Amino acid sequence: QKEVEQNSGPLSVPEGAIASLNCTYSDRGSQSFFWYRQYSGKSPELIMFIYSNGDKEDGRFTAQLNKASQYVSLLIRDSQPSDSATYLCAVRNGGATNKLIFGTGTLLAVQP
C-alpha cells in the first residue's frame, strides 16, 4: 500500500462545476496535509494546507480532512479551464522530521 494515494485521473469536469479531488494516507500519526497544484512542466504551487479535522475554505477552494477515515479532499467550486492541472496531495508523517510524502497526483481537466 502506498503511503499517500490519489486517483491519477484524468478527472474531467465542465466549466463552472465542482471538482472533487481525493487523497488517502496510511500513517495514522500524520500531522499536516497539503494540496499543491502543478501545471505541466512547472513546479508545484501550494494551494492550501489543513491541520485539523473538518473543512477549511480559501476562495473557491475547500480542503476537507477526516483523520478517522484517513482521507483528505479538495473541492474546487466554479471550476475554470485555468484550473486544469495536476493536483498533488502531500502528507507530513508522524515522525520527528519534517518530511512530506507526496501522492502521484490527480490530473484535472476542466472543459470549456
Place this chain on the structure above:
Amino acid sequence: DADVTQTPRNRITKTGKRIMLECSQTKGHDRMYWYRQDPGLGLRLIYYSFDVKDINKGEISDGYSVSRQAQAKFSLSLESAIPNQTALYFCATSDSGVEADTQYFGPGTRLTVL
C-alpha cells in the same frame, strides 16, 4: 525576483559525467530539500538539510550527494550520471517556525542523461 531559484533550468549530459545542480533562496528559510519527479512516481525526496551543518538522506539518495554552502544555498551533485537519473529535479525550502511543514518549490531543472 523569484524566492527560490535553480540553475541550470535544463541540462543534457552524457553517462559518467559529473553534474551539479544549484539552488538558492531569498526566503530566509533554514530548511532546504531536493526532490526528483518522474512520471507515475511522483515527487521523491533525495536529500534534505535543516541548517548549514545538517544533511540527511531521503528515500532515494544513492548516486547523489549534496552540499549546503550557506543558509541560502543547497547544491545537488551526481558524481557519475546514469540514464535512469533523467528526471525533473526540484529544490524546495521551508521555515523552521510555526509553518515549518509548508514547502515552497523552485522552478525545477530538467536533466537528461544520454
